[in-house]
Amino acid sequence: MHVPGEVKERAEKARDKKALYGTDVDLKSYESKAEAHQEVAKPEDLPADVKKAALDVGVSLDKESSGAYVQMDQSPVIAESTYEGVEVMDIATALEKYDWLQDYWWKLVAPDADKYTADVAQSPPAGYFLRAKAGAKTVFPIKSCLYLGSTNLNQRVHNVIIAEEGSELHVITGCTTPAHVQRGLHIGVSEFFIKKNAKVSFTMIHSWGQEVEVRPRTGIVMEEGSSLSNNYILLRPVKTIQTFPTCSLNGKGAVASFNTVIYSTMGNIDVGSNVFLNAPDTSAESISRVVSVGGDVIARGRMTGKVPGARAHLECVGLLLSDNGRIYSIPELDGQSRDLDMSHEAAVGRISEEELDYLMARGLTSDEATSVIVRGFLDVEIKGLPEELKQEIKNITQREDLKGA
Amino acid sequence: MEVVRLLDIRNLYVSIGDKQVLKDVNLRVGSGETHALFGPNGTGKTTLLNAIMGLPRYEVDSGSILFKGQDITRMSMDQRARLGIGMAFQRPPAIRGLKLKDLIKIINPGADGGRILKQMDFENFANRDVNRGFSGGEVKRSEMVQLLAQQPDFTMLDEPDSGVDLENIKLIGEAIDILTQKDTRPSARIKSGIIITHFGHILDYMKTDRAHVMLGGSVVCSGDPKEILEQIKANGYEGCVACMCPAK
Ligand SMILES: Nc1ncnc2c1ncn2[C@@H]1O[C@H](COP(=O)(O)OP(=O)(O)OP(=O)(O)O)[C@@H](O)[C@H]1O
Ligand SMILES: [Mg+2]
Numbered sequence: 001m002h003v004p005g006e007v008k009e010r011a012e013k014a015r016d017k018k019a020l021y022g023t024d025v026d027l028k029s030y031e032s033k034a035e036a037h038q039e040v041a042k043p044e045d046l047p048a049d050v051k052k053a054a055l056d057v058g059v060s061l062d063k064e065s066s067g068a069y070v071q072m073d074q075s076p077v078i079a080e081s082t083y084e085g086v087e088v089m090d091i092a093t094a095l096e097k098y099d100w101l102q103d104y105w106w107k108l109v110a111p112d113a114d115k116y117t118a119d120v121a122q123s124p125p126a127g128y129f130l131r132a133k134a135g136a137k138t139v140f141p142i143k144s145c146l147y148l149g150s151t152n153l154n155q156r157v158h159n160v161i162i163a164e165e166g167s168e169l170h171v172i173t174g175c176t177t178p179a180h181v182q183r184g185l186h187i188g189v190s191e192f193f194i195k196k197n198a199k200v201s202f203t204m205i206h207s208w209g210q211e212v213e214v215r216p217r218t219g220i221v222m223e224e225g226s227s228l229s230n231n232y233i234l235l236r237p238v239k240t241i242q243t244f245p246t247c248s249l250n251g252k253g254a255v256a257s258f259n260t261v262i263y264s265t266m267g268n269i270d271v272g273s274n275v276f277l278n279a280p281d282t283s284a285e286s287i288s289r290v291v292s293v294g295g296d297v298i299a300r301g302r303m304t305g306k307v308p309g310a311r312a313h314l315e316c317v318g319l320l321l322s323d324n325g326r327i328y329s330i331p332e333l334d335g336q337s338r339d340l341d342m343s344h345e346a347a348v349g350r351i352s353e354e355e356l357d358y359l360m361a362r363g364l365t366s367d368e369a370t371s372v373i374v375r376g377f378l379d380v381e382i383k384g385l386p387e388e389l390k391q392e393i394k395n396i397t398q399r400e401d402l403k404g405a
Numbered sequence: 406m407e408v409v410r411l412l413d414i415r416n417l418y419v420s421i422g423d424k425q426v427l428k429d430v431n432l433r434v435g436s437g438e439t440h441a442l443f444g445p446n447g448t449g450k451t452t453l454l455n456a457i458m459g460l461p462r463y464e465v466d467s468g469s470i471l472f473k474g475q476d477i478t479r480m481s482m483d484q485r486a487r488l489g490i491g492m493a494f495q496r497p498p499a500i501r502g503l504k505l506k507d508l509i510k511i512i513n514p515g516a517d518g519g520r521i522l523k524q525m526d527f528e529n530f531a532n533r534d535v536n537r538g539f540s541g542g543e544v545k546r547s548e549m550v551q552l553l554a555q556q557p558d559f560t561m562l563d564e565p566d567s568g569v570d571l572e573n574i575k576l577i578g579e580a581i582d583i584l585t586q587k588d589t590r591p592s593a594r595i596k597s598g599i600i601i602t603h604f605g606h607i608l609d610y611m612k613t614d615r616a617h618v619m620l621g622g623s624v625v626c627s628g629d630p631k632e633i634l635e636q637i638k639a640n641g642y643e644g645c646v647a648c649m650c651p652a653k
Contacts, residue, residue: 025493029586122418182498211554229462352498353461354498355498355500356463356499357460357482358494358500359498359500360458360481360482360486360510361458361482361483361491361492361494362482362486362508362512362551362555363483363486363487364483364511364512366481366483368511369483372500372503372511373500373503375502376500376501376503376534377501377502378502379501379502400522
């Protein structure tokens with residue numbers, strides 16, 4: 001049995017431990033106390049700002065869903081399930097209600113991994129607890145919005161997601177700041193437990209401000225026959241972001257797919273996934289599309305194959321549209337067994353002149369043609385998502401304001 | 406007095422990189438006319454159409470291209486397209502993430518995409534990325550679909566029949582006739598076209614008024630399409646060199 005005191009102790013020792021990747025954030029320059037926000041009874045009662053911001057990251061809280069979770073700064077303001085097969089709670093309440101949750105708490109992300117996890121471990125828990133019960137199959141996604149609404153705040157979130165055996169769970173999370181928030185930090189710890197034959201899609205859309213720093217820390221375990229479609233979309237300016245979720249495919253036949261879509265205009269964006277194929281017949285793919293008109297993007301992908309028969313594919317494609325940008329693609333394959341099938345594909349380039357000419361010959365201006373090509377490039381085909389979510393993602397990646405150079 | 410031709414190319418010299426491909430090309434296409442352009446591989450046919458379209462790498466060394474009485478020699482491609490020039494590419498690229506039905510809307514928001522796709526028996530491709538994974542013949546129909554949406558006044562067709570099966574050649578021929586208003590009486594026609602073909606079979610399904618032969622980067626011979634085609638079939642392109650029909 002786990003002792004909560006031990007987590008704090010380990011965290012304390014990692015207080016100043018820098019992360020392996022990404023720029024270093026001065027935690028002391030952010031406020032750790034947030035003003036409390038009132039709970040609301042239903043999503044319609046949320047402040048208009050929050051509803052608008054949520055919509056901007058694809059979280060339409062009024063549309064059909066299996067549940068909703070909204071957190072403003074450090075306060076959970078709504079946590080409701082609208083489908084009996086799933087539980088949606090704020091994590092503090094869930095920890096009180098379920099003793100067994102301790103078996104999941106800080107099990108996939110180490111409290112002493114770095115100063116960011118340490119910081120979360122040392123603050124009161126806030127975040128969501130999502131659980132699809134055994135055999136429960138949701139069609140509509142659980143919609144959640146993590147809203148950083150106060151300037152200079154260090155928003156700390158710790159989420160636990162459990163998909164019990166044979167369940168199906170779809171989650172869309174939008175993380176966002178309103179325009180008036182000049183500066184802020186968001187640290188999000190997420191632990192995913194995907195059990196036997198469960199099917200999960202998790203779509204995360206980030207929309208931050210120009211002075212916001214972001215450090216998500218994610219751990220995922222997958223059991224036999226389970227599947228995961230993990231999608232990350234970042235299209236708006238951000239100061240720095242660094243994340244490198246770890247996913248372990250521990251059960252036979254587990255399948256994971258990571259899709260990343262980034263439109264970079266500024267800042268330092270360091271993202272990727274770290275996948276371990278630990279069981280026979282597992283397969284994983286990681287596909288990232290990056291368009292840069294400015295800023296530094298590091299697109300990582302690491303696959304470690306540990307048993308015969310594992311299959312892994314990495315794809316990092318970048319379109320660099322400006323001299324002010326940089327796309328640094330780092331695909332890594334680590335084969336540790338015979339009979340593996342692991343491959344990667346990486347390309348960084350500019351827009352094809354041939355395609356541009358073709359569209360201009362049809363009467364599109366150079367800008368229009370560029371924008372059409374860029375939007376097409378960002379339109380990744382994501383498997384394993386319900387139609388509605390696919391459309392939601394499409395709406396976001398196909399926005400008119402992504403004009404290219 | 407000189408009549409204003411829809412397209413009037415005068416003493417055109419065009420280079421690609423260091424290589425001069427077109428040498429003193431003269432070509433006139435009047436309103437309502439459809440011309441055919443023949444010539445062996447590598448003789449400059451595609452180069453001529455690309456230069457008329459205004460593709461950036463085709464450098465006009467001297468001479469001029471007049472369209473609707475305007476000198477378009479230095480005009481950008483999209484301006485030329487908006488002025489009424491359209492082209493079916495010999496080898497069009499694929500565009501990832503752009504659905505054919507969406508491109509139709511972009512080309513012409515007023516176009517009846519459904520009807521056009523049906524006309525080209527191409528409805529199953531509406532939701533596919535433009536030209537991506539299309540077969541050789543399908544790519545040609547995709548080009549026709551786009552031109553039918555665009556409705557250019559001057560349609561340039563670069564081998565619209567290559568790789569196309571017999572049934573679809575008929576379909577493409579008919580589409581070209583529609584684009585060039587062959588359904589109206591000759592004096593009422595305004596739209597014009599030019600087609601490059603190696604086989605001439607497609608000419609059985611569409612009307613052409615005049616044909617030209619290109620050799621070594623110049624138009625060397627012009628005349629009745631059927632006659633010229635028969636000459637080429639009988640004597641090859643060498644026959645064209647020997648023949649002294651005027652290229653005007
Ligand atoms: N981008 C290029 N760089 C160098 N040479 C080129 C380029 N494009 C065309 N050429 C050359 O210009 C000449 C004319 O080419 P063009 O494509 O116009 O021929 P064509 O008459 O259309 O031939 P085909 O019947 O084979 O289509 C050829 O010798 C070709 O190799
Ligand atoms: Mg050619």
